[in-house]
Amino acid sequence: MVISEKLDRFFDEKMKEYPTQRSFLVPMLLYTQDELGYLTNEAIAHIAKKVDLTELEVRNVISYYSMLRTKPLGKYHVQVCTNISCMLRGGEEVFEHCKQRLGIGHKQATPDGLFSLEEVECIGACSWAPAVQVNYDFHENLTPEKMDAVLDQYSRKAKQ
Amino acid sequence: MAEPKSITITVDGKSLSAPAGTLLIEACKAVGIEVPSFCYYPGLSLQAACRMCLVRIEKMPKLQTACTVQITDGMVVTSDSDEVRQARKSMIELLLGNHPLDCPVCDAGGECELQDMTFKYGAAESRYMEGKLHKEEQQWSPVVYFDRPRCILCYRCVRACGEGMDVWALGVQNRGSSSVIAPNQGDHLECEECGMCIDICPVGALTSGAYRYKTRPWEMKHVGTICTHCGDGCKTTLGMRRSDTGMDIVRGDNRDKSGINGDFLCIKGRYAFDYFDHKDRLRHPLIRRNGQLTQATWEEALEHVGKRLKEIRDTQGGQAIGVIGSNRTTNEENYLLQKFARTVLGTNNIDHHRTTDFAGFARAITGKQNATATMRDVATASSILLIGNDPTEQHPLLAWNIRSNVRLNRAKLFIVNSRPIKLRRQAAAFLQVPEGRESKFVAFLNGDDTAAGSLTSPAVSNDSLKQVRDQLRGAQDPIIIFGSELRGADIAALVKFGSGVRAMFICLGDYANSRGAADMGLYPDLFPGYVAADGPHNFNEEWGKVPQVKGMDIAGMMQAAKDRKLAALYVVGSNPVTDYSFDPAALQNAFVVVQELFLTETALLAEVVFPAASAYEKAGTFTNTCGDIQLLKKAGEISSVRSDFEIIVRVADRMGADTKKLVPFGKGVHADMGQSRGAQSGEADRHAVWLTANNLDPRLSPFDPMAILDEIQRLVPGYEFSRLNLIAGNDEHVTAAEHSNAGAGNGLVQIVPANDSLFTSGTLGRYSHTLNSVIENRRSTESKEVMAD
Numbered sequence: 012m013v014i015s016e017k018l019d020r021f022f023d024e025k026m027k028e029y030p031t032q033r034s035f036l037v038p039m040l041l042y043t044q045d046e047l048g049y050l051t052n053e054a055i056a057h058i059a060k061k062v063d064l065t066e067l068e069v070r071n072v073i074s075y076y077s078m079l080r081t082k083p084l085g086k087y088h089v090q091v092c093t094n095i096s097c098m099l100r101g102g103e104e105v106f107e108h109c110k111q112r113l114g115i116g117h118k119q120a121t122p123d124g125l126f127s128l129e130e131v132e133c134i135g136a137c138s139w140a141p142a143v144q145v146n147y148d149f150h151e152n153l154t155p156e157k158m159d160a161v162l163d164q165y166s167r168k169a170k171q
Numbered sequence: 172m173a174e175p176k177s178i179t180i181t182v183d184g185k186s187l188s189a190p191a192g193t194l195l196i197e198a199c200k201a202v203g204i205e206v207p208s209f210c211y212y213p214g215l216s217l218q219a220a221c222r223m224c225l226v227r228i229e230k231m232p233k234l235q236t237a238c239t240v241q242i243t244d245g246m247v248v249t250s251d252s253d254e255v256r257q258a259r260k261s262m263i264e265l266l267l268g269n270h271p272l273d274c275p276v277c278d279a280g281g282e283c284e285l286q287d288m289t290f291k292y293g294a295a296e297s298r299y300m301e302g303k304l305h306k307e308e309q310q311w312s313p314v315v316y317f318d319r320p321r322c323i324l325c326y327r328c329v330r331a332c333g334e335g336m337d338v339w340a341l342g343v344q345n346r347g348s349s350s351v352i353a354p355n356q357g358d359h360l361e362c363e364e365c366g367m368c369i370d371i372c373p374v375g376a377l378t379s380g381a382y383r384y385k386t387r388p389w390e391m392k393h394v395g396t397i398c399t400h401c402g403d404g405c406k407t408t409l410g411m412r413r414s415d416t417g418m419d420i421v422r423g424d425n426r427d428k429s430g431i432n433g434d435f436l437c438i439k440g441r442y443a444f445d446y447f448d449h450k451d452r453l454r455h456p457l458i459r460r461n462g463q464l465t466q467a468t469w470e471e472a473l474e475h476v477g478k479r480l481k482e483i484r485d486t487q488g489g490q491a492i493g494v495i496g497s498n499r500t501t502n503e504e505n506y507l508l509q510k511f512a513r514t515v516l517g518t519n520n521i522d523h524h525r526t527t528d529f530a531g532f533a534r535a536i537t538g539k540q541n542a543t544a545t546m547r548d549v550a551t552a553s554s555i556l557l558i559g560n561d562p563t564e565q566h567p568l569l570a571w572n573i574r575s576n577v578r579l580n581r582a583k584l585f586i587v588n589s590r591p592i593k594l595r596r597q598a599a600a601f602l603q604v605p606e607g608r609e610s611k612f613v614a615f616l617n618g619d620d621t622a623a624g625s626l627t628s629p630a631v632s633n634d635s636l637k638q639v640r641d642q643l644r645g646a647q648d649p650i651i652i653f654g655s656e657l658r659g660a661d662i663a664a665l666v667k668f669g670s671g672v673r674a675m676f677i678c679l680g681d682y683a684n685s686r687g688a689a690d691m692g693l694y695p696d697l698f699p700g701y702v703a704a705d706g707p708h709n710f711n712e713e714w715g716k717v718p719q720v721k722g723m724d725i726a727g728m729m730q731a732a733k734d735r736k737l738a739a740l741y742v743v744g745s746n747p748v749t750d751y752s753f754d755p756a757a758l759q760n761a762f763v764v765v766q767e768l769f770l771t772e773t774a775l776l777a778e779v780v781f782p783a784a785s786a787y788e789k790a791g792t793f794t795n796t797c798g799d800i801q802l803l804k805k806a807g808e809i810s811s812v813r814s815d816f817e818i819i820v821r822v823a824d825r826m827g828a829d830t831k832k833l834v835p836f837g838k839g840v841h842a843d844m845g846q847s848r849g850a851q852s853g854e855a856d857r858h859a860v861w862l863t864a865n866n867l868d869p870r871l872s873p874f875d876p877m878a879i880l881d882e883i884q885r886l887v888p889g890y891e892f893s894r895l896n897l898i899a900g901n902d903e904h905v906t907a908a909e910h911s912n913a914g915a916g917n918g919l920v921q922i923v924p925a926n927d928s929l930f931t932s933g934t935l936g937r938y939s940h941t942l943n944s945v946i947e948n949r950r951s952t953e954s955k956e957v958m959a960d
Binding site for chain 1: 339340341342343344345346353354355
């Protein structure tokens, strides 16, 4: 099975709610990415078949959205916002610090596969800028020091 | 359906009317106001991506795209003003922002829409300081090359491939300025290789492997002629250039959209002309000397054949001679060949490679009015029943017309086939029946409910069969199309059903002029126009004495050859040794003459081989599988080959026949005044036109196919079409089958379907570089993929 049976069943169930099946494509891709970490060739083929599209069409959609990816990232994907509010409050410094600390750049992953880094556009946390999103968790009002603590926390979590 | 209401609008101060629902860009075009566009293409979905068609519409706040706005009553439009021109100029400037200025080496240079627009609207000077994004050119298939930087993202290729071809091999990846056209297999294409994307590309982003870097567009002469491959009869425009040995065909495309194929051409029509200069092409006559085929002069070969055939005829009689005609020679040549056989050789032993039962079809529809559909009808019929065949592979234009009709007009398509053919995706109902049971379905249509038992399967229920029958019974003027799966009595049964619903029929045969071969009487028992050889007919009035008994068909000739009763076999453009498994040993003692382009298995056995011109190298007419007759114009020229027409006349001459009787030339003014000679029309033809204009008889040669066309039109009922229309390059529908008088069939006919795919085409396909490279490429990618697994 390319994706878990549970997820597959969930897709089959949800699909019924869509009058046009291909409209369910983007949610399916997101769920699959969450489960697998990225969209594998097998997963793309599987989903294409489900909504009766060519694999090419599914890839067209994936390449359009920057949040969909076809290559694996780190276990913890650190997304640093540098949009206007965060930039004014030191977001770029946080991003630079992450680069230094992790030794990787934009859209790269650490060799141990633990962390990956991405400079992203607004994540909707302007009131608490600068903000960082790690997977689906938010970390706010950051400074380089606080960022260190956040990263340490994830390192520990990985070892447990 | 009621006609849509007519609406009046004003464009640039001019008042014009068009039906409601018309797009503004089309309404303008209809009255000669040009609104430029890159992405808009008639028949494809709307895109509004290029913003070139911006116009000012009163009471609308911003400039509007004329390609997406439907006209409304009283609309006032400005299509040309400083504001509009400035907008278009800015669009060009943006497009040129990343477009390389490599026009001098670009294939499209000289016929590039972006070049034309830049010329018209300016923007030659760019204000961009940024570097251009360069990407190396990619080869996606043997046919398709992609040059990313030249692409202006109009998405015509994506839509033509997906919507038009139903292949969906091209997509758009990424977004914004980094958008890129992508092939379906990552770095290469897996598709039908039709080349539609290349032809529809407004710039030089997609170029063809067959044509790239060979010439510049203005160095070519263009000749519109008919494709020589399948039976659909697409018009193809050949780009011609002078060469050392005559005229070379450099390119094939469908620039001339007046043909029955409109925008469409498949890989064969576009690229498979390239057999014409294959290194194995026969370029001189061959005579067998000491067991070896050796080069000879035309004089020697003609003399030898004339002498031997005359001897055999005079000593053993015409019944000792067999003639096998061709599915890819012109109507005039086919007619001439059977006339030569019947009047000069004195035999009815004439047949051709039958790929479908056209004779049975003629017997079934004889005497009926409007019983055959044209290829154009297929694009507009409200419902279509397709039994057997796989048009996507064997009749690509037919498949295109069916798809377009379903897409644009919501036509209802019903398919009955033993295989899950690709067109099922367009079908309202697809009934997969066991192989060989197509005739049972016909019986079921005619009300035989017991036949349903042999048709049902888990996928096809009794109810679904009944539903299809009910819908067909209620259909309005449907078109019924069938392949070689139905023959003889089955066709008669189908016609019986169809007559009840005023259906029109198309009988599908393979090869470019198989219908013409049948219409022109390449049958042992039928004269031209499907007239029984042993019945009453008026051919002997013009021709003199003709044999009244039926001759031998190919099977009969094979048997006669085995029994040593066949002294001579005359083969024109056919390969019975392979197609009919004609036993080579049986032919050892027979005098075999072959007119061919290549040394086929049959030609290898011959005593004399004549190098023949291909259909791209001569004038004449082809009748497609629907019965649409079209004019062939001479395009290519290979020195030292001759048309089959000329060879037959010369052989007849050497046999002592009166060529003036064989080809009634010099009568009347129905002459070829160069209209059919394309690139070769020159001094002599202008002279002929002058002669005619001054009421003088044009000089005509016995090799003028138009002289035989006169006779065909005089003697073959159903071929009374407008000559003027034909010569003007239009298609005319002929109805020889409806006017036939074939008598009863003998029931036993040997039909050997060609079963060609998109990438094969009988003998011609074997010598096409492009077709072979596609086949080879598929084989190697398949084996690579197998290895990777």
